[in-house]
Amino acid sequence: MLQMVTGASDGTVRLDRARLELDGSAIGALLDIIKALFDYDDLDQIVSIKMNVELASMVDRSANRQKIVFTLLKEVNKQGRAAELLYWLWQERLNVPEFRQTVERYCPRGLQDPSKRNWDEAQKICGSIKLIGSKLHDPKVRIRIAPHRDDLEKLMNEIDRLANYKRLHDVLQTIQFSHYPDIAESAKIFRTDPDAESALDQHMFQVQELLKTAERSAKALPSVAGLQKEQLGWVKALKTSIDILSNAMHRSDLEVTAAVRSLKELIAQQPPRINRRLTYVAEELPICPLIDTLEDVIVAVDADDRAAKDLQSGLRSLQNLLPEFNGTVEEHKQWQEIENEFLGTDDFIEQGNAAAVEEFKELWPWAKSRVETLAQASPNAKWAILAREQSRAIDKDFPDNMVPIRTMFAAYRRTVLFHFFQVDRSLRSQCEAVLEIRRPLRLLLARVKDDDS
Numbered sequence: 001m002l003q004m005v006t007g008a009s010d011g012t013v014r015l016d017r018a019r020l021e022l023d024g025s026a027i028g029a030l031l032d033i034i035k036a037l038f039d040y041d042d043l044d045q046i047v048s049i050k051m052n053v054e055l056a057s058m059v060d061r062s063a064n065r066q067k068i069v070f071t072l073l074k075e076v077n078k079q080g081r082a083a084e085l086l087y088w089l090w091q092e093r094l095n096v097p098e099f100r101q102t103v104e105r106y107c108p109r110g111l112q113d114p115s116k117r118n119w120d121e122a123q124k125i126c127g128s129i130k131l132i133g134s135k136l137h138d139p140k141v142r143i144r145i146a147p148h149r150d151d152l153e154k155l156m157n158e159i160d161r162l163a164n165y166k167r168l169h170d171v172l173q174t175i176q177f178s179h180y181p182d183i184a185e186s187a188k189i190f191r192t193d194p195d196a197e198s199a200l201d202q203h204m205f206q207v208q209e210l211l212k213t214a215e216r217s218a219k220a221l222p223s224v225a226g227l228q229k230e231q232l233g234w235v236k237a238l239k240t241s242i243d244i245l246s247n248a249m250h251r252s253d254l255e256v257t258a259a260v261r262s263l264k265e266l267i268a269q270q271p272p273r274i275n276r277r278l279t280y281v282a283e284e285l286p287i288c289p290l291i292d293t294l295e296d297v298i299v300a301v302d303a304d305d306r307a308a309k310d311l312q313s314g315l316r317s318l319q320n321l322l323p324e325f326n327g328t329v330e331e332h333k334q335w336q337e338i339e340n341e342f343l344g345t346d347d348f349i350e351q352g353n354a355a356a357v358e359e360f361k362e363l364w365p366w367a368k369s370r371v372e373t374l375a376q377a378s379p380n381a382k383w384a385i386l387a388r389e390q391s392r393a394i395d396k397d398f399p400d401n402m403v404p405i406r407t408m409f410a411a412y413r414r415t416v417l418f419h420f421f422q423v424d425r426s427l428r429s430q431c432e433a434v435l436e437i438r439r440p441l442r443l444l445l446a447r448v449k450d451d452d453s
Contacts, residue, residue, distance in 0.1 A: 021082040026106035027073050030086070033102050035069045037093050041376075043072065049334070049377035050088040051081065051327045080319050083117075084327075086110030092380060118324060121317035122433035128314020129290075129440040131307050132297055133447055144296040145448060151289035152445060158285055159438050164217040165278040166431050168231055171214040172274055175238075176267045179203045179210075183245075187260045190249065200249070204242050211239050227277075234270045241266055272340050275424070279336065282329045282431060287322050290441075294318065325430050332427045335420040338370055342413050349410045352402065360409070361399050368395075371416055383419040390415060 022030070038046075044055040055061075058075040059068045076085045086103050087110050093099045103110040109117065135141040183203050190197040218231035241263045248255035294315040301308045341363060347356035368391050375384040390412040397405050 021080065021107055021109065022073065022077045027070070027077070029102055029106055030073060031066065031069050033099055034073075034089065035065045037096060037099060038069075038089065039065065040068060042092070043068070045376040046088050046092065047072075047085065049331055049374060051084060051323070053327075079323065080316070081323050083107055083109035083112070083320075084324055087112065088377075092378060094380070118321055118430050118433040119436075121321045122436040124310075124314050124317040125290075125321070126314075126436055126440045128294060128311050128317075129437065129444055131310055131314070132293070133440070133444045135297070135301070135307065136447060138300070140300040141297055144300045145293060148289050148293040148296070149445070149448060151286065152293065152441065155286050155289060156438070156441055156445060158281065159435060159441070161221065162278070162281045162285065162431060163435050163438065164220050165274065165281055166428060166435070167217040168214055169271070169274045169278050169428070171210045171217075172267060172271050174210060175207055176271065179207050180263065180267055183207075183263070184260050187245070187256050191253075197249075204246055207242055208239070211235055211242075230273075234266065234273075238263070238266055268343060268346075272336065272343060275332075275336055275339075278431070279329055279333055279427075282325070282427070282434075283333075285325075285434065287318070287325075287434075290437075291315065291318055291322070321430075321433065325434065328423075328427050328430050332423055334370075334374060335423050338367065338374075339417060339420050341367060342417060345409070345413065349406050349413075352406050357402050360402070360405075364394070364398060364409075381419075383415055387412060387415050387419075 040055070040061060047053045047055050047058075055072070059071045061068070063071070072085075073082065076082045086107055090100060090103055090110060100111065132141065132145065136145070182199060186193075186196040186200040186203070190200050214235045215232065218228060218235055221228045221231060223229075241259065245256065245259035245263060248259045294311060298308065298311050298315065301311060345356075345360060345363070347353065348360040371387060372391070375381075375387060378384050390408060394405050394408050394412060397408075
């Protein structure tokens with residue numbers, strides 16, 4: 001619930017930063033069921049991993065459970081994140097219908113997936129930006145925008161950079177999951193199977209087309225600090241790899257095998273690097289100036305103006321979107337550390353040589369502990385249950401009998417990386433929501449610039 005305060009002298013309104021989603025009766029009902037279902041450690045894991053907040057920063061751990069839950073609900077309610085907390089709590093207790101019914105009654109938004117909800121929020125934000133553009137003829141509005149112009153230009157540039165990294169990320173992922181498996185399989189049999197030869201040609205053509213998109217995105221990145229050069233480097237290397245494979249098809253099987261191996265190594269190395277860039281840009285995205293702009297424009301709009309309500313809705317959406325976006329970025333970073341380590345275990349799984357075995361012995365205790373820690377945020381999820389079972393099976397033979405562990409770890413790694421893929425998809429979905437802001441923001445800035453010239 002937005003709280004508006006009407007100015008006595010000019011009839012304008014200002015928007016209080018509090019965005020209360022829960023009233024007193026809702027907090028009371030939710031308090032009773034949450035304290036019965038979750039202890040301090042449960043809540044700490046969920047808010048830390050899913051919301052990027054330390055529980056100890058909001059509540060006194062030495063307090064009784066009722067006081068802890070009451071204080072937590074009050075704090076997330078003030079921050080506009082009550083629905084987000086309730087959604088993640090619900091995901092942990094899907095087998096408790098009473099909890100779902102309570103959330104549905106008192107905060108229906110708590111049953112909506114944040115990634116899908118963010119898309120709706122983005123549309124409201126876009127509408128509010130367009131409204132600002134339609135109000136530029138009003139001197140009271142225009143003077144409120146002027147101080148934020150440079151910051152909004154910076155936000156526009158960073159959103160463009162985010163878009164380009166996301167496009168590069170998507171190209172790599174499409175090659176890795178949609179094309180490489182068939183390329184590797186068809187390369188084994190194309191000499192005796194005409195259909196496989198045709199499929200191989202088709203996949204290589206499609207990869208080359210994807211790389212044209214990647215090249216355009218890489219060239220659109222800033223040339224400073226080698227950012228553009230870094231991305232153009234792997235695009236060029238992949239193009240060369242596809243050309244080598246195409247030429248090798250007319251030569252020996254050994255050359256074809258070598259070309260496929262080279263392609264595999266390239267597409268295995270790059271996604272973590274792109275992920276790091278994408279995550280960094282997302283983490284540093286300067287959205288707060290847009291919040292400030294909306295708040296200032298709302299102050300300048302007459303209380304009885306029909307646009308005031310839509311501007312307030314856009315501001316509320318932006319304030320809801322930002323913490324959820326930041327929380328997903330943080331979760332993605334934590335899983336990315338695990339992915340980076342797991343991608344270096346191919347030699348252990350495929351060959352099991354002495355050096356790879358020793359490296360795995362050092363890696364396993366750390367990797368198992370990190371996955372267990374992150375899994376505590378969703379201990380009842382199917383992937384978490386399966387990962388625990390697979391981990392116990394590995395521990396039975398570790399470290400004395402490493403031969404069966406290679407197969408067991410391959411299955412464990414698939415389970416964990418598939419979950420990271422879901423986290424990655426959630427981040428990309430939220431990035432897409434943020435990218436929706438680009439067009440109306442660009443049009444607004446262009447109009448402000450034209451009017452000033």
